[in-house]
Amino acid sequence: xxxxKKSPIKIxxxxxxxxxxxxxxxxxxxxxxxxxxxxxxxxxxDFNKSLPKVKNTLFHEVKKGDSLSVIFEEKEIPLxxxxxxxxxxxxxxxxxxxPGDKMEFNYVNEDIVNIEIIKDKINSILIDLSDGVSIQxxxxxxxxxxxxxxxxxxxxxxxxxxxxxxxxxxxxxxxYIFGWDIDFIFDVRKGDQFSVIFETDYSxxxxxxxxxxxxxxxxxxxxxxxxxxxxxxxxxxxxFDENGNNVRKAFLRAPLDFAYISSHFNPNRxxxxxxxxxxxxxxxxxxxxxxxxxxxxxxIISFVGEKGGYGRTVEIKHGGNIKTLYAHxxxxxxxxxxxxxxKQGEIIGYVGDSGWATGPxxxxxxxxxxxRTDPVKVKLPSAKPIxxxxxxxxxxxLSLNLKELNEYNSKQxx
Ligand SMILES: [Zn+2]
Numbered sequence: 248x249x250x251x252k253k254s255p256i257k258i259x260x261x262x263x264x265x266x267x268x269x270x271x272x273x274x275x276x277x278x279x280x281x282x283x284x285x286x287x288x289x290x291x292x293d294f295n296k297s298l299p300k301v302k303n304t305l306f307h308e309v310k311k312g313d314s315l316s317v318i319f320e321e322k323e324i325p326l327x328x329x330x331x332x333x334x335x336x337x338x339x340x341x342x343x344x345x346p347g348d349k350m351e352f353n354y355v356n357e358d359i360v361n362i363e364i365i366k367d368k369i370n371s372i373l374i375d376l377s378d379g380v381s382i383q384x385x386x387x388x389x390x391x392x393x394x395x396x397x398x399x400x401x402x403x404x405x406x407x408x409x410x411x412x413x414x415x416x417x418x419x420x421x422x423y424i425f426g427w428d429i430d431f432i433f434d435v436r437k438g439d440q441f442s443v444i445f446e447t448d449y450s451x452x453x454x455x456x457x458x459x460x461x462x463x464x465x466x467x468x469x470x471x472x473x474x475x476x477x478x479x480x481x482x483x484x485x486x487f488d489e490n491g492n493n494v495r496k497a498f499l500r501a502p503l504d505f506a507y508i509s510s511h512f513n514p515n516r517x518x519x520x521x522x523x524x525x526x527x528x529x530x531x532x533x534x535x536x537x538x539x540x541x542x543x544x545x546x547i548i549s550f551v552g553e554k555g556g557y558g559r560t561v562e563i564k565h566g567g568n569i570k571t572l573y574a575h576x577x578x579x580x581x582x583x584x585x586x587x588x589x590k591q592g593e594i595i596g597y598v599g600d601s602g603w604a605t606g607p608x609x610x611x612x613x614x615x616x617x618x619r620t621d622p623v624k625v626k627l628p629s630a631k632p633i634x635x636x637x638x639x640x641x642x643x644x645l646s647l648n649l650k651e652l653n654e655y656n657s658k659q660x661x
Contacts, residue, residue, distance in 0.1 A: 305352040315341055322352050324359060328376065332362075335380040340372050368455040387450040393461070395655040397442035404435050416457040417445050424474050424486050425465050427496050440466040442652060460486075462648040475648060477641050479634050491633035491641055497565070498544040498627045499591060502573065502611055503598065506534035509608055512621035528619040529572070529612035536577055536607040538598040542589040543571045543613075543622075551583055557610065558602020561595045567628065570614040575604040591630075 307318055319329040333341070341364075349365040362374040369389060375381045398411040408418045421443060422431045429435070443463040448456035465472045474486040474494050486494045510516070510531035515524055542563055549570070550562035557574035561583060564570050577599025589595060600607045613622035633641055 300355050303354040305354070307350040307352070309344055309346050309348040309350065311346045313344075313346070315344055318350065324352075324362075328359070328380075331380045332374055332376075332382070336382050338382075340382055340384060341374075343372075368453075369450060389455070390449045391446050392449055393444060393446050394458075395442070395444055395652070397440070397656070397659070400435055400437055400439040400441070404431055404439075404441070408441065413443065414447075414458055417443065417460060420458075420460050421463055421465075424460065424463065424494060425472060427494055428472060429465065429467050434467060436468050439468070440464075442656075444648060444652060444655075462645075462652065464652070475641070475645050477633060477637070477644070480637060481634050482631060485630075485633070487633050487641065489645060491638050493630040493632055495591075495630040496627040497567075497591075497630045498569075498571070498613075499541060500543075500622060500627065501532060502541045502543045502571070503532055503534055503538055503609055505538055506532035506598075506609065508623070509533035512623065529574075529610050530622050532598075532609045532611065534598045534607065534609060536597075536599055538609075539594040540573050540576065540596045540598060540609055542591055542593045542595050543611075544569070544591050546571075546589055548583055548585055548587050548589060548595070551579055551585055554602070556603035558604065559596070559599065560602075563589060563595070568616050571622075572610075572612040572614065574610040574612075575600055575602050575608060577601065577607070 305322060307322065309318070315333075316329065319332075324332075336342075343366070344364060351363045351365065352359060353361050353363070360375075360377045362376070363385075364372040364374075366372070369387045371385045371387075373383050373385050375383070396408070396411050396413045396417075398407045398413075400407050404422065405418060408421070409415075413421070421441070425431075441464065444461045445458045446461055447454055447458040460474075460476060462475050463473075473489045475489075477485060477487055479485050482493075488494055508530055510527060512527060512530055514526040514528070516527040540561075544563070544565045546563040546565035548561065549564045550560065552560065554560040554574070557572075559576040559579065560572060560574045561576065561579065562570060562572045573596060575598075576596040579596045580594050583589070583595045598607050598609050604610075611622055613620050613625055615625075
């Protein structure tokens with residue numbers, strides 16, 4: 248009954264609004280379900296606007312015989328871009344490209360934006376193609392960071408040095424530098440102390456050098472050893488003790504690594520092949536065939552060739568009327584020629600068993616004048632001391648380093 252009381256106008260209006268709403272709903276539905284436009288252009292335009300930029304890098308390592316134009320072709324750099332690059336290289340920066348250089352081709356979406364030629368950890372060449380062409384040399388800034396480490400021996404130098412955070416290469420250098428005076432296998436004792444100042448190069452947060460010892464101290468069985476790096480005008484980088492003496496000896500006691508003594512210097516030895524008493528006037532180092540043999544000291548090669556029972560042999564004449572001899576070699580270094588200069592540590596040949604030898608080993612002799620001495624026991628002369636003109640500057644650096652080390656030590660203890 249209530250409905251009948253409503254006026255017919257209200258009913259008409261109500262129906263009108265309902266139908267309007269219905270029409271609106273239909274319209275909205277049609278808009279939502281509108282079929283995708285077919286025109287391709289409008290799709291790609293929307294597509295490009297909505298997609299984020301996709302960066303992509305292609306890598307290439309320059310090989311022997313590679314040229315930039317061949318590399319550009321391989322990487323499908325458009326011809327006109329390649330042409331522009333060569334045209335813009337006014338300073339001939341691109342001609343320095345060489346095997347081993349690393350190249351990065353950087354793209355945003357499909358477009359190449361730059362090419363970087365990385366020469367080493369510091370230097371590179373950037374070909375910027377984002378706005379025309381520009382070619383420039385880039386040089387990363389190097390930050391040199393100084394580090395201090397110290398420790399006490401409780402098990403072995405290597406283990407205890409690792410424990411205090413000394414990097415591997417610094418541990419090796421430390422053992423090598425002090426190794427001229429201290430045998431790190433037999434001489435090191437519990438309670439021995441070591442400290443080191445070293446520097447490492449960083450570029451953009453990345454370590455780019457394995458580190459270099461500036462100053463080091465080792466207290467071995469109560470005896471204090473100090474070494475300091477110094478750039479000698481004549482000898483180059485060297486390590487000297489506090490008096491400016493070179494810590495390096497003029498001769499390597501053993502002219503090869505990874506070997507053990509298989510026969511000592513012995514004037515009354517029974518010869519293993521001849522089976523009669525025959526003096527052994529050298530030291531035999533057993534080592535794997537082809538282990539590199541180094542020049543024991545700086546000198547001039549005085550003999551290369553076959554020498555009876557010695558087999559393939561090299562002799563080096565050194566200062567102070569000293570001569571060293573290396574026998575039973577498998578082969579020679581091709582650069583080892585009579586009259587050529589050699590530096591300590593340079594490879595002159597390789598371990599073998601030529602001549603009268605029962606197995607691969609190096610027979611090493613140390614001559615002083617006309618007399619052979621035991622290379623294991625002979626007191627080796629030191630390498631050249633510091634250039635006298637630089638002694639004062641050396642001493643100043645030394646006192647600075649000692650001061651820095653003391654400050655570091657007191658901070659550690661406080
Ligand atoms: Zn021998």
